[in-house]
Amino acid sequence: MTSKIKVAFAAFSILTAAGTGAALSADGITFGDKPSFQSDSKFSYALSQD
């Protein structure tokens, strides 16, 4: 299983900051399920697996 993160900017027009639940494991390296800091709330953060 792999884990990917995406920080997507939506032209500063969409207010989302949603994670996808628990962090996804990837053989030891794991990203948090949400940012611990962000300078602007107008972006989305997502974990995905494939």
Added chain:
Amino acid sequence: MEVQVDGGKLPQKLAKRVSSPAKNAPVATRVFSTVIPVHGGKKGVATTLYASGYVLTTSKAGATLLFSINGQNTVTSFGPNADKSFVHPLYFKAPSADEIRMTVFLLAERDGQDPAAYLNVFAIDTDAAQAKKRVAGK
């Protein structure tokens, strides 16, 4: 996130997308920072993050993208007459990392009133499995 300086030469469809256009300004900037926790990074992290975006500049205009991860920086300058999408990689390697501190800085500038420049970054991606493989292979 996006930034623009425009003397009225940008295509209307792009001009409409900019929420706060810096009309009549010779330089415009925008910055965004985020911190993402990393678990299991005590033995090292090595991965590539990709900033995807689009740049459009006329003559006598330019744009700059600065991408910083935990103090490791890359700067990409786009010259005049650019009109392209890009995927800009930043190879990040650290002996230990508990978090990814990421900053994106956009700058658009022009020489004179008529030129225009537009730069955006719409996504940043990375892959944890790739990070693990690269650490194992170092």
